[in-house]
Amino acid sequence: MITCGQQDRVSDVGCNTGDLSKALYTYLKTVYPYCDIHMLAVDIDSTLIERAKEANENPYIKFMTCNIMEQNDQLLIQITMWIHLNNGDAGLLAFLKYLKAIVIEPQPWKCYRNAQRRVKKSGNSFELYECLKIKSDVDLAFWAAD
Numbered sequence: 001m002i003t004c005g006q007q008d009r010v011s012d013v014g015c016n017t018g019d020l021s022k023a024l025y026t027y028l029k030t031v032y033p034y035c036d037i038h039m040l041a042v043d044i045d046s047t048l049i050e051r052a053k054e055a056n057e058n059p060y061i062k063f064m065t066c067n068i069m070e071q072n073d074q075l076l077i078q079i080t081m082w083i084h085l086n087n088g089d090a091g092l093l094a095f096l097k098y099l100k101a102i103v104i105e106p107q108p109w110k111c112y113r114n115a116q117r118r119v120k121k122s123g124n125s126f127e128l129y130e131c132l133k134i135k136s137d138v139d140l141a142f143w144a145a146d
């Protein structure tokens, strides 16, 4: 929830090409028309960020390349699985520990399995995949990570 201040800052982490960021901004402006909302949308992939910037006409949304594992931010949709696969259980818990407010869309274990299969097809692999012990209830891990 946004409390109308001088400037309300919203972050979208793992924004991809920014479609959802723009939709979210529009939604928030509808719900909080008098708030001065500024959104920072970030993604680890600089190619996606370039595309997002090119397609962005809203001066209140800024797109930036950033690895959230080196930052601390507030809105996550469909991203915990990638953080988990790349950084293991400890990385996921460390990341969740720093969040104050969060909207997440945790992904079921079958998505992890599919991601590993896809990556293996291209000759790579998520090395930590076999070591992951948290296989469900990633959202519950958030509450345990304090």
Ligand SMILES: C[S@@+](CC[C@H](N)C(=O)[O-])C[C@H]1O[C@@H](n2cnc3c(N)ncnc32)[C@H](O)[C@@H]1O
Pocket: 013, 014, 015, 016, 017, 020, 042, 043, 044, 045, 048, 066, 067, 068, 069, 077, 078, 079, 082, 083
């Ligand atoms: C499934 S997409 C989610 C896109 C968008 N949020 C949505 O729901 O439509 C996950 C995104 O997270 C990004 N991502 C993965 N690890 C990241 C990290 N450590 N820091 C920032 N972004 C990351 C990926 O590049 C990808 O664009």
